[in-house]
Amino acid sequence: MMGRSTKYLMSMGELKRKDHSLVFRNDKGNTYIPIEGIKEIYCLNEVSLNTKLFQFLSKAGVTVHFFDYHHQYCGTFYPKEQLVSGKLTVMQAQAYMNKRMDIAKAIVQGIAGNIHQVLYHYYKHDRKDLKPFLDWLRKDVPVYLAKDLDSKQVLFIEGEIWRKFYTSFSSFLPADFVMNKRVRRPPDNPMNALVSLGNSILYSKTVSQIYQTHLNQTISFLHEPSESRFSLSLDLCEVFKPIIVFRTIFENVNNRKLQVEKHFERKLNYCLLNKQGKEIFLSSLEERFNSVFQHPVLKRKVSYKTAIKLDAYKLIKLIVENKPFVPFSVKELK
C-alpha cells in the first residue's frame, strides 16, 4: 500500500512472527508482511507484541516506533546492532563544546530558507501579503544570526520564525484550517492535529536515519541535549519540516483531499484525524519521503528520506573534518 519499506499499523491488533514472515492480526483477519521488505514499523494504535517477535525484528534490523492515542511519539525499539564509534562520540562532544552555536545557527538558517521556498510558491500565485514575512526571512534572519548569540537567543529566533510562519497560513489556506496557535498535547484543532502527527512521523524517521550512522543521538546542538532521548533528531528534522510535513499538509488541504467535516474527530478538548484521514495523510507523507530528486553533488537520484541521512553525514563531516555544516536546502536543488 504505502512506501515499500515502511508499515503503518493503524488499527488495534497483534503483531507476531510466523516462520520467516510477520503477521498482523486484527478483527479483519491476518495480514502477512514479508520481513525482507520491511525496515520500519509504526504502531499508531494499540498493538500487542512479544519477545519472540522482538528477537526476530532485531535479527532482521527492523525498527519499531510507538505512538500514543494522541499520536504523540512514545518510543522506539531498536535492533541490537548499533553503529558506534567511540572516537566519533568523543569528537561529537567536543563539537558540542566548541561549535555548538555554528551548528545551531546553520539549522535555524536552514529552517528560514526552506520556509521561504515553500511560501514563495504561494506568493508567486498572488498571495502578495506574504511579502513582508518573506523579506524578513530572507533579509533580517541572516542578520540576526550573524550576531554573537547564546543558545537561548538562537532558540528565540527559531521560535519567532515558526510563530510568524503559522500566522501566515491565513493568507493561503481555507479558514477552517488556520492554526491560530500551536497547541501540542493534545492538539486542539485540525491543523494542530496534522502538524502533531506529521512532526512525530518525521521525528521518528529521523531517529531511524541517524540510527544508520555513527552519530550519538543524545548529543544535540540547537536543542538542549537533555531534551529527549534522541535530541539530535529534534535538531536534524527541523529543516525538513517545511518541505516534508508542511508541504504535504498544504497540498492535501488546498486540494480538499483532507476536509474538516470528513476526516477529523472533534472532542471536547482535542481534535484528531479519524481513520480515513490518517490513511490519506500518512500515505501522502510516505510518498513525499520516498519521492526523489536529482542530487546536485552526488549526481544521482536521492529520496527525501535519504536526504535526512545525508544531513547526518554532513554533521559527521563537520565533527571529524571541520567542513562547514549546511543542512538540506530545497533551493540548491534548482
Next chain:
Amino acid sequence: MKVTGTLVNYYFHCKRQCWLHANKINLEDNSEDVRIGKILHELRAEGNKNSEIAIESIKIDKLTPDYLIEHKKSDANIEAAKWQTLFYLKILKDKGIERKGKIQFDEKNKQEKTIIYVDLTEDIEKRLQELEQEIIDYCSSATPSPAILDKKCKRCAYYDYCYI
C-alpha cells in the same frame, strides 16, 4: 588499536577509507541488496555454527595443506589484495603455520578467473612490520586525508560520505 587484514587492504586502496574504518566509522553494508542478503543469511544460519575460520582478528576464507586461499570479488586493486594476503600469511607463520598465498578473483562477468600467488620473504616480512606501525600512526592522526575523487570511489561504500 589492532591492525586487521581489511585495514591493510584499505591502506593500499585508499588511506582515507582505512582511517574511517579504523575509527569505526564503517559505512559498509548499507545497500538494500546487502541488507536483504544478510537477513536471509542470518535466518538460514539460525542454529548453525558459522563455518568461516577465524584466528585472532583474521577471517580466512580457506586453508589447504599448501595454501591460504583468499577470494576477491574484483581485481580492481591487486596490490591491496596482495598485501592483505601477505599480512595473513605472516600472522599464520607467527602461529607456526606456514603456507603460501593464493588469491582468486571471482569476477562475475569474466570467464577466466585471475589467480595470483604470493609468498613471504625476509624483505616482505620486514616491510609488513613497518606497515603495521605506519597504519597505526596514520589511523591515530586527528583527521583523515581529504577525499580525492577517483574512479575507485564509484564503488566505495564511503562515496556519499566523502562527496556530500
